[in-house]
Amino acid sequence: MVMRKIVAGIIAFFLVPVGAFAEDVSGVSVGVATVLTGDAAIIGDNIQKTIETYEKRYLRHPIKFKYEDAKKSSVDGLAAYRRLIEGDRVSLLIGGTTSNGTLAAAPLINKSKTVLITPLTGGSNIDSAGPYIFRIGNSDILNGYQQADLLLARGFKRVALVTEQTEYTTDISKFFKERFLAGGGQLVVEEEFLPDTTDFRSLIVRIKHAEPQALFMSTQTGVAFGIFVKQLQQLRGEKALEVHTNFLSADNPDAQSVAEGALKGVHYMAPAYDQSSDRLKKFLEEFKSDHGALPAITFHTAGTVDALDMLQLYLDTGSPFDSDGFRQYLLTNIRGYAGLMGTYSFDSEGNADIGFLPAVIP
Numbered sequence: 001m002v003m004r005k006i007v008a009g010i011i012a013f014f015l016v017p018v019g020a021f022a023e024d025v026s027g028v029s030v031g032v033a034t035v036l037t038g039d040a041a042i043i044g045d046n047i048q049k050t051i052e053t054y055e056k057r058y059l060r061h062p063i064k065f066k067y068e069d070a071k072k073s074s075v076d077g078l079a080a081y082r083r084l085i086e087g088d089r090v091s092l093l094i095g096g097t098t099s100n101g102t103l104a105a106a107p108l109i110n111k112s113k114t115v116l117i118t119p120l121t122g123g124s125n126i127d128s129a130g131p132y133i134f135r136i137g138n139s140d141i142l143n144g145y146q147q148a149d150l151l152l153a154r155g156f157k158r159v160a161l162v163t164e165q166t167e168y169t170t171d172i173s174k175f176f177k178e179r180f181l182a183g184g185g186q187l188v189v190e191e192e193f194l195p196d197t198t199d200f201r202s203l204i205v206r207i208k209h210a211e212p213q214a215l216f217m218s219t220q221t222g223v224a225f226g227i228f229v230k231q232l233q234q235l236r237g238e239k240a241l242e243v244h245t246n247f248l249s250a251d252n253p254d255a256q257s258v259a260e261g262a263l264k265g266v267h268y269m270a271p272a273y274d275q276s277s278d279r280l281k282k283f284l285e286e287f288k289s290d291h292g293a294l295p296a297i298t299f300h301t302a303g304t305v306d307a308l309d310m311l312q313l314y315l316d317t318g319s320p321f322d323s324d325g326f327r328q329y330l331l332t333n334i335r336g337y338a339g340l341m342g343t344y345s346f347d348s349e350g351n352a353d354i355g356f357l358p359a360v361i362p
Helices: 002-010 041-057 074-087 099-112 140-153 167-182 201-210 223-236 253-259 278-291 298-316 323-333
Strands: 028-034 063-069 092-096 116-118 133-135 158-164 186-193 214-218 242-245 267-271 337-339 342-344 356-360
Touching: 028 041, 028 074, 028 298, 041 063, 041 092, 041 278, 041 298, 063 074, 074 092, 074 099, 092 298, 099 116, 099 133, 099 167, 116 298, 140 167, 140 214, 140 242, 140 267, 140 356, 158 167, 158 201, 167 186, 167 214, 186 201, 201 223, 214 223, 223 242, 223 253, 278 298, 298 323, 298 337
Parallel strands: 028 063, 028 092, 092 116, 116 133, 158 186, 158 214, 214 242, 242 267
Antiparallel strands: 267 356, 337 342
């Protein structure tokens, strides 16, 4: 047992290739709830391929994976988590779902004491969703704050704010508005729209008359933003005002397709991760070898690998998997953790405090 702990300590912050050593830990199953169909299926495809590469090259414990399509809605998200928790009785959850889906399932997750780790971004709603919900992904609170700081620093005091009505997007806009107004900014247009909206022309006319210096749209998948920017370009001209959004439009090929080139030059806040990490570079090469292309959403890949590393490090201790034991391990041992997302810790509510960097869609 002493030797096992020494070995575990040596590898604590490094990916260990498959076959390095194995413990006789049986019955560990990971349920993966994510978006596998629809215009956000890129999320689920990316996470599933990441796990397949990890399973092939780094798995050293007998862990099984079960996937469920959570789609985008609260109803579908809850149904996916229910199937994994009550039907499959999984040991651990990897959550690649929308905030709507995660929040709908939060009472069930906490009641069942099934630890969920999400590599997706999350804001105040996810941060306080309960003691068994952990977030590695970047903070939507920081997304809103840093977006506001960027516009204020560039001298933009008159801004139009447009928000898709989802848990994720309204949370970003909430903190953007708080910081922007506190910094002396003015929202000359503030508008929300329903998901699946395809006609923004009347809104664009309002924005035109308000004469903002910049526009910020918070969108769930990026597709609505792609449609919006195409119509904006048609009605106002390509360089009529500076346009900002969250990162989904940059990563989603469906958004690029519907925009027909109109996304070029759009500003966004890119989720931060450790781009200098040799371990991440190695994993990306292996991912490309396995799947023929690099990950579509690199920070989701980095966070998923970190989550699986944490599970294996816990199993390296030789203890059978115990949900409460693993939860306490995350809160106690993930302090200054050197993962692929960078160096971070979980706070008392299970959230990593990782921010964003300014970027432009090429």
